[in-house]
Amino acid sequence: MSWSIKLGRLAGIPLFVHWTFLILLAFFGFRAYSLSGQNLAAALGAILMIVAVFGCVVLHELGHALMARRFGVPTADITLLPIGGVARLQRIPEKPVQELLVALAGPAVNVVIASVLLGGLVLGGANLAELQMGDLLMSRPGNPFFTLALINIFLVVFNLIPAFPMDGGRVLRALLALAMPYEQATRAAASVGQVMAILFAFVGLFVPGAFMLLLIAMFVWIGAEAEASQVEERMNLQGTRVRDAMLTEYHTLDPQDTLGRAAELLLAGSQQDFPVVEKADRDRPIGLLTRARLMEGLSKAGREGRVADFMQPTLGTIAMDAPLVRALSRLREGEGPCLQVVDKLGRPSGLLTLENIGEFVMVRTALEGARSRGERHPFARSHNEDEADAAARA
16 A cells, blocks of 8 residues: 555564554644643543554454455455554455455454453452543543453444444445345445435534534545445456457557657557566566556666666566456556466467456446347447457466
8 A cells, every 4th residue: 555654474474554554643642741841741641542552453453454364365464554553454255244254253363352351350359330431632530451351342343233334334335235235235225324424414404513423424435435436346247258358459658669669569559557567578568668667768878778778677467268357356456557368378469457357347238238239239248258258278
């Protein structure tokens, strides 16, 4: 994720913190310092409490990631944001029961943390009924362990609200998907979330001191819309392969080509990014010259500059028979502006960009509209034609 700082790896998963999280720490530290009469200990205590809370958030996201790993779903990374944490699963578990367990794993971690903290206080002789909860600014006295335990309980309750993008929305969808198609379950869960968003907004507008509910309402509404849109998109791509959408007419460059030649190709057509291949080694992909790097190279070295000096030294590849939805995920995760499509022998066979996928979806939607009217479009393909192609390739 851009604008993020890598902290290391946790259980083999890259852990990042967004730079805005550091602003959050500074804000709470400064506020605690001001409210306490410029007490440095109070400022440090507030910062440590925020770090502890977000440590619990990291463990929450790790719970999701480790449960997903049990079902063969890898996690790209975990990123800490000022509003919480995000574990980016590379795909949604295939079975509703698996998604249910993955969604519940995060809140289950918070239940364990709260239980350990409260149990430790009781074993230490504390009377829970007499303990006071402090706040994140450390502006009022309170037991920090009791405070952290209650915050974890709040995280459980908040995350289990049956609305996207919270875990409760995924729990609801998984339960509904046991009895109905996945897409329909997503729409139903999204609708429930949007109803809850309206209720939150109503309370936020008319109940004094509940203004934060307006922000939560907006957060829930947008999350529900985004989840429904993503699932609909995946359903539109279901059953399609990379070869169905890839560019087959495109230009490649040799590392010893000049930037002038690359500029000519850029101006001659609509292709913006050019795979760099080792022509002496069966066109083996070795890099990518993006439009941005081409402009940089032209400004520094002119038309006689070499592609090898300005190309991006990596180019993602994907098999032509891979699911198209997998390619979409990789492109959206920022792997690059395009992917080199290769055949079973690793030879370049095509190029894939987000624009290609968008055009493919538009064409497919138009063809489905023609089929729904009983028309046979000249570019439409039958199931038997697809099977014949598959047999020919075999």
